[in-house]
Amino acid sequence: xxxxxxxxxDVEEALDAALLVFWRHGYEGASLAALTKAMGVNMPSLxxxxxxxELLFRKALERYLQRPASYLPKxxxxxxxxxxxxxxxxxxxxxxxxPRHPDGCLLVQGALTASPSAEPICKALSLTRAAxxxxxxxxxxxxxxxGDLPAGVDAAILARYIITVIWGLSVxxxxxxxxxxxxxxxxxxxxxxxxxxxxxx
Amino acid sequence: xxxxxxxxxDVEEALDAALLVFWRHGYEGASLAALTKAMGVNMPSLxxxxxxxELLFRKALERYLQRPASYLPKxxxxxxxxxxxxxxxxxxxxxxxxPRHPDGCLLVQGALTASPSAEPICKALSLTRAAxxxxxxxxxxxxxxxGDLPAGVDAAILARYIITVIWGLSVxxxxxxxxxxxxxxxxxxxxxxxxxxxxxx
DNA sequence: CGTATATTGTAGTAATCGATAAAAAACTCA
DNA sequence: TGAGTTTTTTATCGATTACTACAATATACG
Numbered sequence: 001x002x003x004x005x006x007x008x009x010d011v012e013e014a015l016d017a018a019l020l021v022f023w024r025h026g027y028e029g030a031s032l033a034a035l036t037k038a039m040g041v042n043m044p045s046l047x048x049x050x051x052x053x054e055l056l057f058r059k060a061l062e063r064y065l066q067r068p069a070s071y072l073p074k075x076x077x078x079x080x081x082x083x084x085x086x087x088x089x090x091x092x093x094x095x096x097x098x099p100r101h102p103d104g105c106l107l108v109q110g111a112l113t114a115s116p117s118a119e120p121i122c123k124a125l126s127l128t129r130a131a132x133x134x135x136x137x138x139x140x141x142x143x144x145x146x147g148d149l150p151a152g153v154d155a156a157i158l159a160r161y162i163i164t165v166i167w168g169l170s171v172x173x174x175x176x177x178x179x180x181x182x183x184x185x186x187x188x189x190x191x192x193x194x195x196x197x198x199x200x201x
Numbered sequence: 202x203x204x205x206x207x208x209x210x211d212v213e214e215a216l217d218a219a220l221l222v223f224w225r226h227g228y229e230g231a232s233l234a235a236l237t238k239a240m241g242v243n244m245p246s247l248x249x250x251x252x253x254x255e256l257l258f259r260k261a262l263e264r265y266l267q268r269p270a271s272y273l274p275k276x277x278x279x280x281x282x283x284x285x286x287x288x289x290x291x292x293x294x295x296x297x298x299x300p301r302h303p304d305g306c307l308l309v310q311g312a313l314t315a316s317p318s319a320e321p322i323c324k325a326l327s328l329t330r331a332a333x334x335x336x337x338x339x340x341x342x343x344x345x346x347x348g349d350l351p352a353g354v355d356a357a358i359l360a361r362y363i364i365t366v367i368w369g370l371s372v373x374x375x376x377x378x379x380x381x382x383x384x385x386x387x388x389x390x391x392x393x394x395x396x397x398x399x400x401x402x
Numbered sequence: 403c404g405t406a407t408a409t410t411g412t413a414g415t416a417a418t419c420g421a422t423a424a425a426a427a428a429c430t431c432a
Numbered sequence: 433t434g435a436g437t438t439t440t441t442t443a444t445c446g447a448t449t450a451c452t453a454c455a456a457t458a459t460a461c462g
Contacts (some may be wrong), residue, residue, distance in 0.1 A: 004438025005428040026314035028229050032420060034316075044422070045440065053420065102314075109314045112305070112375040115230035126376040160373070160382060161389040168369030172361070174313045175327040181361060188362040191393035205408025206458040233450060245452070246410065254450065 014039040019060040024102040027111040081143035089186035096173040103173040133163040165189045215240040220261040225303040228312040282344035290387035297374040304374040334364040366390045
């Protein structure tokens with residue numbers, strides 16, 4: 001169907017490969033040489049297909065949210081807020097420990113700090129983290145409205161707490177923590193769940 | 202007292218300046234141009250005094266532990282384990298929100314990921330984070346031995362949980378969280394303290 | 403003063419960074 | 433087949449990276 005010479009690479013596969021490199025080495029630590037090598041795409045083709053390094057990262061980030069990080073919106077569909085929180089932790093740990101991709105969460109490992117030229121990436125990741133927190137907060141607000149959570153609970157604080165633990169788990173994963181260690185932390189983090197803890201792990 | 206031409210800069214002041222640059226931009230994001238400019242030291246002098254970029258970072262890290270991050274060993278001197286945990290959070294938040302230096306914790310912002318050439322720095326920071334966690338764990342083990350914490354508590358898990366929240370707070374600080382927001386998270390994190398929560402915040 | 407020592411300032415190193423120009427190659431359509 | 437279109441290939445581009453050689457400078461010591 002296309003007009004000229006056909007591509008030798010699949011755009012989404014190349015994007016997945018780029019995502020892995022950004023994930024493992026961070027935005028600035030991922031050189032275009034490493035990216036092109038992992039993607040199997042030479043440099044002019046990469047620029048023709050994706051624009052530049054920053055745009056490539058942003059597209060990889062979109063793909064990250066759609067595929068490996070899709071556990072988050074799925075977790076929020078759990079019937080109870082408590083179940084949603086449990087699935088958030090489970091999903092985050094499953095992703096962080098998945099041997100098919102690097103440890104931790106791209107929203108954290110991608111770039112917390114960077115040189116001035118990469119600050120837009122820091123901000124984009126920060127905004128994405130804030131969006132994740134906001135999604136959790138809305139889920140908890142709905143739980144309060146439904147009587148699933150006590151009316152006295154501050155959904156914003158609870159959501160920020162849960163998300164903070166998840167970012168902390170990502171840092172722990174970067175340090176080589178094991179799955180069991182992360183699960184123990186998550187179980188302990190749920191001890192502060194509002195309204196008593198019937199099941200202790 | 203020295204033999205030849207005297208230095209035009211103070212080594213510790215220059216190290217403090219370098220620490221701020223590493224803290225704000227991360228190890229790889231801190232260029233030697235930015236470092237020399239902030240330190241007020243030209244390049245040959247920097248290399249004569251500190252060796253190279255990696256050694257400079259390691260010395261800045263030592264200084265970080267001695268000065269801004271000294272809240273950690275101090276917090277562990279609190280009379281009770283619960284008090285130690287509270288002071289850990291308070292110290293971490295005070296440091297993260299101090300306008301005199303960048304937000305967050307150098308052990309997290311310095312480098313979670315990096316290009317292959319900077320992996321030794323990632324590992325050094327990871328080891329330092331592990332050492333912090335181990336110090337907290339030992340404090341909690343002592344608390345259990347002293348009857349300050351219930352015998353059934355796993356000090357390693359509790360320490361890892363507290364430290365995980367602290368790393369998460371650092372990520373939140375990188376995203377522009379306010380002091381109040383961090384304090385709310387810390388207060389909530391302490392709700393899971395073993396042995397009941399007399400004071401709820 | 404003169405010599406030794408150590409730092410400073412200037413200039414520049416090779417290598418790598420992200421990003422491209424230009425031409426050859428592979429397809430569609432007339 | 434041949435014109436038109438798009439990608440690949442090859443060879444780079446200037447800028448920036450971490451790093452250093454060399455000579456001038458400023459001190460202490462004899």
